[in-house]
């Protein structure tokens with residue numbers, strides 16, 4: 661830290677705050693060096709907390725904006741709730757998928773067709789099937805349940821995904 665003689669303005673560099681008064685080597689004036697103002701740890705903590713809260717509020721605002729944009733672009737979503745199996749008279753077991761189509765927007769929407777993709781263990785599409793849910797229109801916030809039996813046997817399928825058919829497809 662630095663201290664300056666009050667009388668002759670000579671500047672001195674100190675390693676630490678002296679316990680008693682200091683004497684100027686030039687003019688002999690003595691004075692007491694005061695401790696530099698320290699930032700209170702509580703204030704530092706509060707400032708850090710405020711910065712963190714501001715960052716969180718900003719992040720939530722960004723996420724909320726992202727969600728609004730996402731809903732605007734994709735008002736309808738298909739969700740897979742359950743996958744079971746069924747075995748037919750020829751002893752072939754197939755997956756039965758069930759789920760729902762949700763309308764996340766505040767408008768009424770026509771329900772598009774659903775496409776089920778079946779993948780093998782290498783991630784390659786082995787089957788693509790289209791089917792229609794039971795409802796043709798979905799009110800704002802509503803959902804319609806669906807259930808569908810895949811045509812490919814269980815042994816050939818490693819992964820299933822359900823997608824909404826793009827409008828105009």
Ligand SMILES: [Zn+2]
Pocket residue numbers: 665666667668669670684685686687688689
């Ligand atoms: Zn001096």
